[in-house]
Amino acid sequence: MVETFSSVPKVDFGRLNNPVTKQEELAKLREAIFLVGFLYLTNTGLEDLLHSTHKRIPEFFALSKEVKEKCDMINSPSFLGYTRLGAETTASKTDFREQFDFGSPGVKPWRDDDPFWQQLEGPNQYPDAPDAKETIEEYFTKAGNLAKRFMHLVAESLSLPPATFDQFKGNMDRLKFVKYPAGPPNSQGVGPHKDSTGLFTFLSQDDTGGLQVLNKNGQWIDVPPVEGSLVVNIQQGFEAITGGVCAATTHRVLAPTQRARFSIPFFLGVRLDLTLPELKESAAHIVQRIPVSDDKKKRDVDVASEFLSPLYSCVCSTMPFQSDLSRG
Numbered sequence: 624m625v626e627t628f629s630s631v632p633k634v635d636f637g638r639l640n641n642p643v644t645k646q647e648e649l650a651k652l653r654e655a656i657f658l659v660g661f662l663y664l665t666n667t668g669l670e671d672l673l674h675s676t677h678k679r680i681p682e683f684f685a686l687s688k689e690v691k692e693k694c695d696m697i698n699s700p701s702f703l704g705y706t707r708l709g710a711e712t713t714a715s716k717t718d719f720r721e722q723f724d725f726g727s728p729g730v731k732p733w734r735d736d737d738p739f740w741q742q743l744e745g746p747n748q749y750p751d752a753p754d755a756k757e758t759i760e761e762y763f764t765k766a767g768n769l770a771k772r773f774m775h776l777v778a779e780s781l782s783l784p785p786a787t788f789d790q791f792k793g794n795m796d797r798l799k800f801v802k803y804p805a806g807p808p809n810s811q812g813v814g815p816h817k818d819s820t821g822l823f824t825f826l827s828q829d830d831t832g833g834l835q836v837l838n839k840n841g842q843w844i845d846v847p848p849v850e851g852s853l854v855v856n857i858q859q860g861f862e863a864i865t866g867g868v869c870a871a872t873t874h875r876v877l878a879p880t881q882r883a884r885f886s887i888p889f890f891l892g893v894r895l896d897l898t899l900p901e902l903k904e905s906a907a908h909i910v911q912r913i914p915v916s917d918d919k920k921k922r923d924v925d926v927a928s929e930f931l932s933p934l935y936s937c938v939c940s941t942m943p944f945q946s947d948l949s950r951g
């Protein structure tokens with residue numbers, strides 16, 4: 624029987640930041656990172672932001688088709704903007720969701736003499752709604768700060784210096800507002816996938832439910848809503864940097880049947896110019912230092928990751944597909 628999980632653990636961010644409880648909570652974080660690849664992060668201090676953003680986003684989706692299509696992703700070489708319902712496929716099936724994708728503001732504009740892939744980081748197209756830009760920029764600032772602090776704590780939980788992973792952080796994080804309309808039973812909100820374009824995902828889901836993660840026995844485990852929490856998961860960028868020891872976990876969303884579901888994933892971006900040799904070197908360096916049993920290291924380093932494929936010369940070339948980008 625493979626060691627696996629039957630629920631997603633909770634880790635308390637407040638306790639991680641309190642010297643009295645820190646070590647105990649770091650042990651929980653480490654267990655979640657090694658065994659599950661998913662966790663609920665509670666007590667983050669972002670509860671009001673999550674609440675107010677959820678209140679706001681139905682309004683963006685309620686804009687007319689014409690207004691939404693003014694910021695259509697089709698106009699953006701950075702894959703930022705609006706994607707209509709049914710325009711995305713995962714695992715060969717159409718996803719039943721509509722979304723707005725945004726990137727961290729203030730990214731350096733692309734110039735003709737920059738590498739072509741640099742265009743993956745670019746300017747936003749904001750929906751034409753009052754304070755949309757301000758709402759989104761505030762979210763980037765607050766979620767970005769939390770994400771960086773979280774990454775330091777992950778390093779500490781692996782007995783590494785807090786800043787170990789800072790060198791891998793990219794210039795642009797991504798944020799999505801997603802609406803899954805109610806559909807027939809067993810419709811695919813988003814099909815099975817691993818998040819592929821960054822380091823960690825921080826997801827705020829509403830109270831509808833439908834998110835599931837796959838354990839090592841092939842069972843789908845529910846990730847029911849926990850008020851005020853963020854669901855955090857490892858992305859394939861982080862998996863590659865840690866040589867597969869901290870693995871990304873497959874997940875999906877079942878479309879709701881009664882009412883629309885809204886979610887807000889924030890994807891902490893990886894450096895697009897990371898080369899394959901750099902990745903391999905980092906993985907070797909980090910894996911050596913992470914205190915897990917040799918057996919576990921061996922098993923996990925064997926995990927296939929497109930980031931480590933010899934087909935790709937740098938991280939940027941693993942990301943050519945819109946559907947991958949818009950899933951994270």
Ligand SMILES: O=C(O)CCC(=O)C(=O)O
Pocket residue numbers: 801813818826828834874875876886887888949950951
């Ligand atoms: O909407 C959700 O709950 C999850 C979305 C997701 O997995 C993704 O966009 O990568």
Ligand SMILES: [Fe+2]
Pocket residue numbers: 816817818874950951
């Ligand atoms: Fe995902």
